[in-house]
Amino acid sequence: MQTEFTPWLSLLGGALIGLSSLWLLAATGRIAGISGIVSRLLPPVAAGAGTGTAFVAGLLLAVPVFTLFSGAVPQQTVSPDLLLLAVAGLLVGFGAVFGNGCTSGHGVCGISRLSQRSIIATAAFMFTAVVTVFMMRHVLGA
Template identity: 45%
Template sequence: MITDFTPWQALLGGVLIGGAAVALMAIHGRIAGMTGIVSGALSTAGSDKNWRLAFLVGAIAAPLLFINLPGQSLQFASDSPLWAVLFSGAVVGIGVSFAGGCTSGHGVCGNARLSPRSITATVVFMAATFATVFVVRHVLGGF
């Protein structure tokens, strides 16, 4: 499916994501990585769990609020079959657990700290994603 290049929305969205990352560090002293926040919410107890769950609730509430603003709608298109979505969820879950981060934790926060681990992780996962999309779309002809 074709999507339009939306540079201004992308810039605004990126600035908001970066702003949230800076605020989470300035106020809570935490890395705004979705993998770390989710895995911590699954395991740790007590007060450390509360801010994680609150962050997740806020993140999920964002599209709910946005689509109710006047004149706003959100584009969503996923043509992958259910088995591919479930399989990709399992592969991503295993991958980010071992890598200790994903696009937000390594790709935004870790790279901003110039962490060698995050720079390595970002190069590896971006390359793997380019290769996978190439194989799925141009070798296998899509799912």
């Protein structure tokens, strides 16, 4: 399924993500890595989980706030294959914590800090993700 290429909206949204990461670091001293923030909230909860809880609460408020101001519910197409999404979720969660970060922590914050670990991690997950999509769509034809 084709999706519309949105260079300006994506650039603007990206700039907001960068601004948010910058603000979180300047205010609380923490890197805006979603998998790090969320994994700290899993039981047993680590000390000082207040800022993490607040960040996730803000993230969950984005859809209602966006809908209120734009008057439109964000569009999305999620696969109806629930088994596929269960497997995807397990791999994403496990991999992100095992590899110390995901698209936000390694991809945005890590690259912005010119961290060699993050650059290599980002290259690794981009590579396996592209290969996975290629296999699913062009080899297996799912």
